[in-house]
Amino acid sequence: MKRILIKDLAKYLNKEVLIYGWVEGIRKLGKLKFFIIRDRSGQIQGVCDKDIENLDKLEKASVVKIFGKVKEEAQAPKGIEILIEKIEILNLSKAILPFEYYRDLSLLNLKLDMILDYRPLSLRNFKIGNIFKIQAGIVKAFRNFLEKNDFLEVHTPKIVSSGTEGGSQLFKVEYFDKIAYLAQSPQFYKQMLVGAGFERVYEVGFVYRAEDHETSRHLNEYLSLDLEMGFIKDENDVIDLEIKFLKYLFKYLKKEYGEILKEYNVELEEIKNIPRIPFYEAKEILKKEYKKDFPGEDLTPEEERLLCDYSLNKYGTSFIFITKFPKSIRPFYTMPDENPIYSRGFDLLYKGMEVTTGSQRIHDYDMLCENIKHFGYNPDNFKFYLEIFKYGMPPHGGLAIGAERLTCQILNLKNIREASLFPRDRYRLVP
Amino acid sequence: MKRILIKDLAKYLNKEVLIYGWVEGIRKLGKLKFFIIRDRSGQIQGVCDKDIENLDKLEKASVVKIFGKVKEEAQAPKGIEILIEKIEILNLSKAILPFEYYRDLSLLNLKLDMILDYRPLSLRNFKIGNIFKIQAGIVKAFRNFLEKNDFLEVHTPKIVSSGTEGGSQLFKVEYFDKIAYLAQSPQFYKQMLVGAGFERVYEVGFVYRAEDHETSRHLNEYLSLDLEMGFIKDENDVIDLEIKFLKYLFKYLKKEYGEILKEYNVELEEIKNIPRIPFYEAKEILKKEYKKDFPGEDLTPEEERLLCDYSLNKYGTSFIFITKFPKSIRPFYTMPDENPIYSRGFDLLYKGMEVTTGSQRIHDYDMLCENIKHFGYNPDNFKFYLEIFKYGMPPHGGLAIGAERLTCQILNLKNIREASLFPRDRYRLVP
Numbered sequence: 001m002k003r004i005l006i007k008d009l010a011k012y013l014n015k016e017v018l019i020y021g022w023v024e025g026i027r028k029l030g031k032l033k034f035f036i037i038r039d040r041s042g043q044i045q046g047v048c049d050k051d052i053e054n055l056d057k058l059e060k061a062s063v064v065k066i067f068g069k070v071k072e073e074a075q076a077p078k079g080i081e082i083l084i085e086k087i088e089i090l091n092l093s094k095a096i097l098p099f100e101y102y103r104d105l106s107l108l109n110l111k112l113d114m115i116l117d118y119r120p121l122s123l124r125n126f127k128i129g130n131i132f133k134i135q136a137g138i139v140k141a142f143r144n145f146l147e148k149n150d151f152l153e154v155h156t157p158k159i160v161s162s163g164t165e166g167g168s169q170l171f172k173v174e175y176f177d178k179i180a181y182l183a184q185s186p187q188f189y190k191q192m193l194v195g196a197g198f199e200r201v202y203e204v205g206f207v208y209r210a211e212d213h214e215t216s217r218h219l220n221e222y223l224s225l226d227l228e229m230g231f232i233k234d235e236n237d238v239i240d241l242e243i244k245f246l247k248y249l250f251k252y253l254k255k256e257y258g259e260i261l262k263e264y265n266v267e268l269e270e271i272k273n274i275p276r277i278p279f280y281e282a283k284e285i286l287k288k289e290y291k292k293d294f295p296g297e298d299l300t301p302e303e304e305r306l307l308c309d310y311s312l313n314k315y316g317t318s319f320i321f322i323t324k325f326p327k328s329i330r331p332f333y334t335m336p337d338e339n340p341i342y343s344r345g346f347d348l349l350y351k352g353m354e355v356t357t358g359s360q361r362i363h364d365y366d367m368l369c370e371n372i373k374h375f376g377y378n379p380d381n382f383k384f385y386l387e388i389f390k391y392g393m394p395p396h397g398g399l400a401i402g403a404e405r406l407t408c409q410i411l412n413l414k415n416i417r418e419a420s421l422f423p424r425d426r427y428r429l430v431p
Numbered sequence: 432m433k434r435i436l437i438k439d440l441a442k443y444l445n446k447e448v449l450i451y452g453w454v455e456g457i458r459k460l461g462k463l464k465f466f467i468i469r470d471r472s473g474q475i476q477g478v479c480d481k482d483i484e485n486l487d488k489l490e491k492a493s494v495v496k497i498f499g500k501v502k503e504e505a506q507a508p509k510g511i512e513i514l515i516e517k518i519e520i521l522n523l524s525k526a527i528l529p530f531e532y533y534r535d536l537s538l539l540n541l542k543l544d545m546i547l548d549y550r551p552l553s554l555r556n557f558k559i560g561n562i563f564k565i566q567a568g569i570v571k572a573f574r575n576f577l578e579k580n581d582f583l584e585v586h587t588p589k590i591v592s593s594g595t596e597g598g599s600q601l602f603k604v605e606y607f608d609k610i611a612y613l614a615q616s617p618q619f620y621k622q623m624l625v626g627a628g629f630e631r632v633y634e635v636g637f638v639y640r641a642e643d644h645e646t647s648r649h650l651n652e653y654l655s656l657d658l659e660m661g662f663i664k665d666e667n668d669v670i671d672l673e674i675k676f677l678k679y680l681f682k683y684l685k686k687e688y689g690e691i692l693k694e695y696n697v698e699l700e701e702i703k704n705i706p707r708i709p710f711y712e713a714k715e716i717l718k719k720e721y722k723k724d725f726p727g728e729d730l731t732p733e734e735e736r737l738l739c740d741y742s743l744n745k746y747g748t749s750f751i752f753i754t755k756f757p758k759s760i761r762p763f764y765t766m767p768d769e770n771p772i773y774s775r776g777f778d779l780l781y782k783g784m785e786v787t788t789g790s791q792r793i794h795d796y797d798m799l800c801e802n803i804k805h806f807g808y809n810p811d812n813f814k815f816y817l818e819i820f821k822y823g824m825p826p827h828g829g830l831a832i833g834a835e836r837l838t839c840q841i842l843n844l845k846n847i848r849e850a851s852l853f854p855r856d857r858y859r860l861v862p
Binding site: 003020022023038039040061062063090091092093094095097118119120121123124126129132133136139140147150152153154155156157158159160161171172173174175176178180182189192193195196197198199200205206208210212220221223230231363364365366383384385387388390391392393394395403421422424426429430431 | 451494522551552589628641662823
């Protein structure tokens with residue numbers, strides 16, 4: 001007999017079916033036993049008037065195989081229930097649950113640490129588990145969109161000989177008799193692969209930042225959605241592509257994940273255009289509109305929030321591109337702007353948080369070597385990266401989207417750890 | 432003016448076009464200049480009767496922007512050429528090429544070390560670059576197939592607190608004030624996610640093996656195509672799924688990558704069924720058919736070759752599943768067979784090489800704890816993994832396919848490094 005998923009049971013009214021799942025509720029009413037059964041697709045009520053062997057051992061969360069008949073039942077949550085003929089116990093639950101994961105999340109009142117300490121169990125809560133269905137959807141949309149735009153998927157090494165941003169924030173790896181590092185970004189490799197003739201490449205993979213501080217927006221291991229493209233005019237080609245992607249993504253999520261968005265009370269905006277505000281103008285806006293004078297050469301979280309607020313009020317979108325960041329705070333491979341104080345680097349902010357960093361890159365070999373020196377590094381340490389720049393590197397640029405951040409901002413989650421299956425931070429190395 | 436890809440030029444006969452690309456050939460014939468231009472999609476001959484500024488600087492591999500008209504030309508390789516109106520140099524090649532990458536690979540006679548040392552440049556050779564188009568196709572097929580079978584894509588940490596196979600072959604990471612390791616496999620995590628209610632999960636990600644030895648079939652960082660599924664009867668459900676996947680994959684590759692397969696002289700077999708031979712029978716076959724008595728408890732590369740040879744002769748397929756491996760040589764989470772000397776672990780061999788390892792896993796908490804002890808480890812070190820087994824873990828199993836190995840075997844490559852963009856081995860940490 002073929003297994004039927006719970007979500008499909010309505011199609012089998014008055015038929016004999018086989019289902020597998022977890023027992024999430026047990027109630028006795030005289031000779032009748034009521035069960036809530038769940039599988040990956042949903043929940044169903046089961047009712048049984050027969051004697052069940054080992055019923056007293058059947059704790060909640062046990063795994064069962066059930067034969068029964070699908071019946072209409074007006075009082076059951078979905079108008080159907082399963083009349084159980086036989087329950088076979090596949091694996092008993094052997095300990096008291098640390099929390100009743102199957103209850104409504106708002107009633108559970110779980111602390112984040114509890115959710116993360118018992119990650120597999122908390123994922124059984126459909127609302128929590130759905131975060132990762134949306135995340136898988138974001139990744140799928142990223143790939144689909146780029147494949148349609150003729151990008152090639154690549155996989156570049158995470159064990160590397162040097163950092164992309166000069167050597168800070170690197171995790172050290174004992175690599176046989178050498179010291180290696182975990183890649184902070186696939187930056188060098190994706191550029192090299194543009195130069196390798198692929199022109200357009202993308203990668204979905206983990207990157208590593210040994211940032212010592214604990215915040216609600218940083219992970220030490222995060223999923224980076226990276227792309228790099230050759231033969232651009234300038235960074236605006238990269239921005240144009242990202243806007244197209246975001247339009248595609250939001251349509252895709254509305255179509256495929258409408259129920260989850262509803263569960264999270266999210267209405268995704270219809271993206272038309274997204275403003276591009278140069279860094280120095282953004283600082284002016286903050287002064288003028290918010291009476292705030294932020295002296296720093298970068299944007300603080302507060303500035304990011306205010307600029308998104310500004311964009312929402314003025315342009316009706318929660319997104320805003322900040323362009324032409326100061327050259328001094330962007331990595332050495334960033335193309336300088338016409339005004340050499342600035343660069344062709346940009347960030348995309350969404351609902352108050354940076355979710356993308358990108359830029360046009362330097363494609364001229366000599367300029368790149370000069371800039372490496374200008375930043376205080378030795379070009380000899382980057383030989384493997386620089387090599388292809390000698391043999392015709394096209395003008396190019398790219399970006400990286402933080403998958404967990406984007407997931408957070410879409411679902412309005414408060415802490416980035418909620419959007420990582422098994423987050424790694426300063427103190428968390430398990431599960 | 433919109434850029435046209437070289438592969439699409441035939442559609443623009445007698446029209447003005449803009450193309451971008453690399454110069455891969457320059458020849459002067461009186462007042463005429465002939466060029467070979469290449470972009471990511473292919474090559475075209477260009478001819479110019481005008482004076483070109485800086486022509487003397489235009490070395491091969493330089494990056495150009497070309498305006499011209501598409502013309503029929505019977506003598507040109509594809510029956511068309513481009514009559515160049517204007518060449519704009521976007522980036523000059525600045526050094527003598529270490530090898531003429533654009534030549535026929537069989538004429539280049541490149542050593543593997545040269546190919547890998549100059550990886551981005553060697554990838555410009557279409558035949559070498561195409562290895563990674565096929566590889567991207569394999570990964571795409573893996574995902575497509577599993578999505579259709581309701582698997583959820585997941586991303587699990589690569590920085591972990593302990594090894595999945597007990598602690599050998601682990602790369603150490605300095606993780607703040609702790610010692611962590613690079614994941615040898617997503618094994619624990621994919622099992623936990625089956626138990627998390629997702630039931631069916633897959634991951635495409637790097638895994639790390641600190642194997643000290645250098646062989647043509649091992650990488651220290653390789654791309655693992657992992658899946659894990661709940662509610663199976665036994666390991667045969669996993670094998671059934673893999674056979675379906677392989678059928679899907681081969682059809683997909685023939686359809687989408689026919690030209691590359693032809694370039695590599697590969698004719699993919701039509702997979703009907705793949706034999707499943709228990710380990711002890713395989714050893715008998717080797718004795719009887721090949722007069723070879725291999726005493727070891729595992730299979731040597733020679734045994735793998737002979738068994739594939741046997742399968743080809745007897746069953747007409749280059750694949751063979753070896754099932755019921757001895758329990759002692761499989762990881763502790765492997766489900767024992769009815770005969771407790773053996774396990775429910777299997778390998779898939781293809782053209783003489785192991786490309787998949789899989790098994791049914793132990794789902795009973797007590798049995799798993801016992802087995803951990805039996806293997807000489809302390810269950811306390813695996814608490815984070817064992818936790819979910821207390822609360823109803825369904826019967827489950829899974830497998831891992833080595834993406835580079837499968838790529839190698841499909842294209843008949845000799846060394847696994849050829850199928851890794853930037854391979855990591857004992858001595859190779861760059862590029």
